[in-house]
Amino acid sequence: MINKKMILVNRPTGIPEKNTWSFEEELISEIKDGQILIKQQYISLDPAMRGWMNNSKSYIPPVEIGTVMRAGTVGEVIQVNNNTNFKVGDFVSGWGGVQEYSISDGKNYSIIKDKNNPIHRYLGALGMPGMTAYFGIINEGKIKSGDIVLVSAAAGAVGSLVGQIAKIKGCKVIGIAGGNEKCKYVKEQLGFDEVIDYKNDNIYSSLKKYCPEGIDVYFDNVGGEILDAALAKLRMNARIVICGAISQYNNTSRTKGPSNYLSLLVNRATMKGMVVFDYKNDYPMAINQISEWFNQGKLKSNESIFEGIDNFYETFLKLFNGNKRGKLILKL
């Protein structure tokens, strides 16, 4: 059997170029004692991957040059060599990376027992983006019924769930997304109360219109000017959850800091960073809850699925050019 894989060969500055990775093929060797062989079915593409490519201190070590590009995956166990935790035919989720097959001792994989959800949802609403949305808005944002919640990247994998969960919890939710089509989706399909098109609307005046009383919670996926606009509209004791800053990930100059940060002082507000891994002991509880919301028809998810490891590079770029909706996935 041949494994096709994407190896990180150059650390990018700015938007990754094609020569950031090298596409390689290798013969799959016999798996060793205790190992399992997984045929990967779906690869998760996440904005965070851009950060993992920088050689700087962060919440996990950078991907090393010469190794398979790190990515979350789901797949099927097709060989087991003396490992009692897995059997052939198990579906698993884990960190398989951007390749067609992965070999592991199984430590970073969990078996998906659930038959009610499509397997690729374990990369989206039941995977890292779902966990990020759930713990981010509930535990970090500390939402309560009646709060006014603003969410950026509202049509994205995390933002779309953040807003829907806040609605379930009784909040008024305003989304920010780019372009008419996404905005329509956010309001009509996902049920946000209001949506602001950052490509065509003035964010400051739209916020004035949709939440004249200000914002209790801002869930930030983007940073930049949108973070500044949110800061300018904080209510007393507001919370800003810093989940990401996609507008800044490909910067070649210094990150744009939030000029309006002194609004934190005026409004006794809090800005706090979160990393979803801190909640890993509570993932099963959140997966059950999100799964239940799906069964009850209270949650919708959306995946943009593209096919073929050969198309990894072009698909990856869709994370940053806005050319996708919901969770971005590569199908093998």
Place this chain on the structure above:
Amino acid sequence: MINKKMILVNRPTGIPEKNTWSFEEELISEIKDGQILIKQQYISLDPAMRGWMNNSKSYIPPVEIGTVMRAGTVGEVIQVNNNTNFKVGDFVSGWGGVQEYSISDGKNYSIIKDKNNPIHRYLGALGMPGMTAYFGIINEGKIKSGDIVLVSAAAGAVGSLVGQIAKIKGCKVIGIAGGNEKCKYVKEQLGFDEVIDYKNDNIYSSLKKYCPEGIDVYFDNVGGEILDAALAKLRMNARIVICGAISQYNNTSRTKGPSNYLSLLVNRATMKGMVVFDYKNDYPMAINQISEWFNQGKLKSNESIFEGIDNFYETFLKLFNGNKRGKLILKL
């Protein structure tokens, strides 16, 4: 009797110019039923006053054009007209503004009963700067013994107390101040563990030297590049208390936002704004505690006292040109 007073007549852009205020004299009229007349002895000069002059939404309304410049004061009651809460000879602290006499119904004044402390200390360690330092580092910074605490404007009215309180509570304290003389004072007189001279030292490499393990709490009075340097050295679950941003108050361009704010995410850290007025119900408790520390010789305070209301303008500028130490006070 003639009252001399400073009236705000122009809203400044950048550093206030002399024509920001107009110096006026008026004959003091008879005080009305229920009023008291206070002969002011000391006027507090605080960086926050610069913010109160801007016509923008903040934690208190701006000083109105044509009114006496707002300032904290201490003085002596010299006339009482049918007000049982005060008697002639009482020493009071309150918001008398930049003038020699003030007339009030007494609502914003408290009587100073304490005879152990010099009266002007009620504008410093036992006044707003002391309350800010106490609640800022204890309630907002949530310090615990062993924490590594960084304080900017360490020779200033608030910073000097923040660092000393953190030392009392068992923290390792690093101060940042400008110039050799101030730094010597901070380390030798105030007992900080280390001090960084931002005018002569490289802040990043000094932080690396003095706290290689990083910072648990940063108490920020200054904003700008120093806030960025602190963000770059945060430890896991660190807290940044935003008390002020003196480096930005006279900006004529946009406030410099903290470029390194994504360190909040990497380190699951919190940046929170504080306004001391929120703690006003607990001021008496904090005043007792600070007073006790003075009696025990555990705290030192320092005041830069200048004389004469005619010198208000030149004295006020010392807040921003660094040409003072500790609490800046105008004596009448």
